[in-house]
Amino acid sequence: MVLLVRSDEKASPRPLPPQGTKEDDDARLPRGLKLCVILLSLILSILLVALDMTVIATTIPQITDEFQSLEQVGWYGSAYFLTCAAFQSVWGKAYTYFDTKATFTVGVAFFEIGTLICALSPNSTTFIVGRATTGIGGAALASGAFSIVAKIVTPKKRSMYIGFMGATFGKFKQFTVTSSLIVMIGIASVVGPLIGGFFTEYTKGSPYSGWRCCFWINVPIGILASLITVFFFHPPPSRYGSMCLREKILHMDLFGVAPLLTSMVLFLLAMRWGGTILPWSSRQVIGALAGSLICLLIFITVEWSSGEKAMMQWRFFKKYAILLNLAYVFFLSGLYMPAVYFISIQFQALEGIHPAQAGLQLIPLVLCVSIGTIIANTSISKLGWPELWLLSGPILATSGALLVYKLGSGANVERWILFQIVLGFGVGFALQTPMSINQSLVKAEDIPAIVGITLFFEMSGASLLITSCDAAFSNRLVVSLKQSNSTIDSTSVIESGAGHLRTFFNSDDLDAVLNAYQDGLNATYLVMSICGCITVGISLLSILRTKTRQSLLSV
Template sequence: MTPVEVPDSQKKKLTFLICLILSFTVMNGTMFNVAVPDISADFNLSPSQVSWVLTGYILVFAIGSLMYGKLADLFAIRTLFTVGIALFAFGSLLGFLSPNYTTLIIARIFQAMGGASIPALSFIIPARFMPSNRGKVFGYVASTVAFASGIGPILGGFIGGVLDWRFLFILSMMSALSIPLFRRWLPEEERRPGSVDIPGAFLIAVTVASLLMFITSLTTWMLAITVVAGGLFIWWTMKAKNPFIQPSILKNKRYTITVFTSFFGTSCLFGLIFIIPIMLRDLNAISTIGIGLVLFPGAIISGILGQYGGRVIDQRGGVPVVITALLLIASGCFLISTFAGNEAWIISICMLVAYLGFPLVQSSTADILSSVLTPEQNGVGIGLFNLLNFMGGAFSSAIFGAVLEIQGVRLQLNPLSGEGTNLIYSNVFITLTVLAAGAVTFFAIYYKRASAEFDAAN
């Protein structure tokens, strides 16, 4: 299967449509973070109950991001988009009308089942239909994610404050209007040979779901299920004729090195985005809207400059952009560690430096993966990439959330930071600095070696 290049005029329309629908999906996640207290009050829910509004969505979305990637290797993308967006819009309508908590959870699950198709397929479309401009398009896609993640909390706080949390579903419902356009602008594709490995899909779904449950709840028996299901998945993958994930993909060193680099880079970014609101509320006593305004400049500027990063990728390749992105993330984390506890506008500038790495690391790693995988492997390869990025975010949020509960911290890891209540936050951000620096060192050394080995073998 060779990539089909769509006409230039169609590329612009398709790129705009992808970015528009992707922004709905990203904001759908971030807007509901600020609506949780209102939902809890409306339905008289405990913290553990209302957490499922987010947790249920995360579980289904994470698994779906991998499943849609695999299905894209077999079925037409326009068909998958039609089904995915229809489910997403239906879940949004159900959520808007939800009279009780049970209906709301069902609505969020439908949203996740459909919404997972959007980021998964958005990273596959440039590789399949715009191969000569894929770096530029990846830049637009990643910039959209960065921008939408920044504006989501502000928009969610405004809509929830002025109207009602149910009106947050309205934007997602509007995604249904994109279905006719996707069906018109996406090329027709024939059904490709092959079948879905149902036992393998089930085992990896159980593995991912139980691991995410363990991360969020630290329930021991969930870890046991993860180990058992993961072991069975590996056994089945080695035994099956057409396994869900071909072992040859994981034997590709350039792929695995890039995926793990992205995992650690995304862990830093999501850890950063998770901790900053907590720190600003704790040390600066800022409201939810105020926190959104602190994040907003970084989201806007990174969204704009990320587009230029995509052009650099097309000209020079993704490798130097990955290194630049991780260095920006490390620098931003170090600055925040140094100035933790200072005025909010200083933190906003520090966030800007780190935020610039957000679209760059996603677009550059996606471009590299598209170039090192065969067209037949692109779907599941990008799906696994999206899944691991999601897992990285879950890991960092859970780990650093537990760390922030430690009381009476006196150890000062960053000698440039001040002492006091800011010390725990300074130490967390210097840890993120080391993690990002380690990721860039790992990538710079081992990707170069893997590329040399590949060139020598070919």
């Protein structure tokens, strides 16, 4: 019989005590121009991470045209979010136990390699591999920004500089810190689709132009950020320098990442195959879903046995409020990110507009998300009342998704703008509220850990539900074509891509194809609406539980 022993009960090497006095440490910190240059590299790195979340939204129809890969649309967004989520904790611990400069440089290398793979990809599979590799590097850049700021400024000034990079600080029961990605994601959400649409439409003419420019521009920015870090950033030696390599690797919880990543990939494969390539009842699809569940159970077992070395410490999940907030942000993110990707397909495939114009027409959605986030964070910081945003946000977002679902093709621009505003403000009001609440529920030293866990659930929701929406889109498109009694083969529609339907199909077949597209997109909007309804239910549970506890305590 094998006994499962929690590894936090084992002795592990203690970190080396800090060397020198506080005054000596402060004297070694960069100042003036050197400090500004390092901060510039961190801002650029965070901007790259956030930009890669949305930049392909307006390029997807052209990518599917070139690769004839409409059925793989979900992977283009999911692959990035999948690895970015799974490796958040790994990189965070790497910055703790290894040299900060070397770790950041390795992270930039992953990001740049992934970017180059995307820019040079000859087919859809290679492009997806590039997106996944970029996500691994993106997780390193996001974690590295926090770690480097902590080592270049004094604690008294740290909040100011993290705020300069995008964080929001304030009072809410206790000192809380929201993700430093908030403002940068807001900027990138607005700029990303515009950049993608501009490059796709106005830089055509060679195999290395068009949508590929969205990735080429990342290369010099990433190299600049890396060079600045190498030549200007000189961190103190790691406090864990005496710890053996094996112990450092164990602390990174790679054994937990492997089954988690496998579980998520198997789920995505099942969504990819089901209904279009293979029947849902096929052995391959059922096997993928069963394998996903088994790997998830293995991950849970590994995390439980790893104790404080785990990617997700179980002590956080003992708090019911934190569990509700994690489920909340998972489904809300699953409403928002599919909207960015599939509304862009709606504009280009059904409304027949160009990529640059599609980027402009997405501005009401992404801009209102950014404004709504700032309003909610400011309100919570100054006044409290997170319940207001916790409930009103998903109600508005779900209403917006349902309005988009009922809208259909051929609607005027004014209605599209109005419905995107409703959806955008709803998501913005609610998306970062669970982050603020979760931080208020833990001790100050646990804030980085709970931020990482919350970001993991947010990105996982985006990854898994983008692919689920893609499965709904493809399945409904195939069924609609069959019901139309058209002679068009669904395979030819899927392989044609979404950017040039009107040139690929003749007038006799085009109506059936466009109707099938609209039915498929409506299926994705319905999945988004269901995610919104679940989020509303979770917010009601959270509010009712809070009120019940307050009533019991007052008795």
